[in-house]
Amino acid sequence: MAEVLVLVDHANGTVRKTTAELLTIARRLGEPSAVFVGDGFDAAKETLAKYGAEKVYRVESADVTDYLVAPQAEVLAQLVEKTSPAAVLIPSNSAGKEVAARLAIKTESGLVTDAVDVQPKDGGGVLTTQSVFAGSYSVSATVTKGTPIVTVKPNSAAPEEAAGAAADEVVEVAVSDAAKTARITESKPKEATGRPELTEAAIVVSGGRGTGGDFSKVEDFADSLGAAVGASRAAVDAGWYPHTSQVGQTGKQVSPQLYVACGISGAIQHRAGMQTSKTIVAINKDEEAPIFELVDFGVVGDLFSVLPQATDAVKAARG
């Protein structure tokens, strides 16, 4: 069975949930081989084995970790050459998409980004599903040249455990000078919020213009549900919440089990980022707000009275 390369998304060896999802998808297509770049392999090994990685290619060169995406693309190109995989699966975040873009050019291979499903195609190859035009269309595509390179969005598969050997093999890579021309000179870590990551969260609670800049009730409700907090573009542009929390066309695209829009009117900009959520709830003072066209449940009212009451009820129910 052909190998399927999965680029591991991790922070110092703590493997993110998206990697378990990718390994699960990889098993449909062939034999999963994880590609681990950076430090912390010992911490990561157990998780990779648990989700079925038979092999792990390890790259620990500082050349690769300090220089952004170009060296990672070179590493993957060398592995594609060496292993002739059935596909390469990469997390669909901004860095992942850039690695994939460069890999596609290097290996003359077709690229599909932001897939929400990947299945084996009859007669070989892969069949991908993407959600386009603000979630209004679903598109099925195939790769017709080279090795299918697919970036996959978070929450595209439920991680399923399957024991793998996770036999590691250190890969020596030669990173070209050209790949080292852009360098990170400073990195200031953000303060951790303790909340789940926006694109991976099962529940997202977002605030918009209707918060008037006070996100406390939105955050309290999110915390009662163990949810991530998002924000509309209006709230971000007003400086009320960081851009990294923006949900919408120019921010994050989320697809959680439950999305709660608080004081958000629901412009197309915002819809593009949340329309594929499974269940949608909105609270808005304006009964004409377009967001209500999308909701499974809506409350016409002031979020400053509705949210605290709902928060108390959730806390009471959860004990």
Next chain:
Amino acid sequence: MNIVVCVKYVPDAQSERTFNESDNTTDRVGVDGLLSELDEYAVEEALKIVEAGEGEVTVLTVGPDQAADAVKKALQMGADKGVHVNDEAIHGSDSVATSLVLAEAIKKIGDADLVLTGMASTDGTMSVVPAMLAERLGLPQVTFASELTVDGQQVTIRRDGDAASETIVASLPALVSVTDQINEPRYPSFKGIMAAKKKPVETWGLADLGVDASQVGLDAAWTKVESFTKRPPRQQGQIVTDEGDGGTKLAEFLSAQKFI
């Protein structure tokens, strides 16, 4: 400082966007189009750099006849000249072929110190063309800049990531993509609109770039759209008006749906 800004003509996100039934490509003709909003930030940033020093801003697009509007808008904002690559063979090109055409056009324009792009198009939203261009042109790639400074022979950007705020440095020439956080794009002034009419716009075909028609278009794409389906519109659910019990009702709904 010579800056080339790559811009895209896209179907207006406010209108009903769709596909051509015949070949599964994006309908760019039957829908109102415009300069991709996210590219305005790249045009603005280029203008600011040149206004603070010296140099020239060339705006480059690849697209059908209507795409000339995207070039015109950038010229009205203040760009110095335009290049429109327009060739029937390009119809249906994927990002791989588009990046090839853009790369050859940038080479033909010549002497670019900086290539600027938006963070994504508002139609395809793949965000991959900047990386592909950097790969093809052999340029350092610095993407998602929310701040940009050019100093002598290097460019420094700030990128706000999820986990950290990073400072990234690259030597010129370089390729930089900018986010919608970097500036506030100007509206074309009356003077700008009038001046744009006299600005030079060159229209190039594939032959001008030495690109063979077999390298672009739908048949040359490395991926194929097999089918597209319109998602059924979401059915509006229950709407209640808060009469002092809105929060309780919301919690009841969440409980019934097993979220609590």
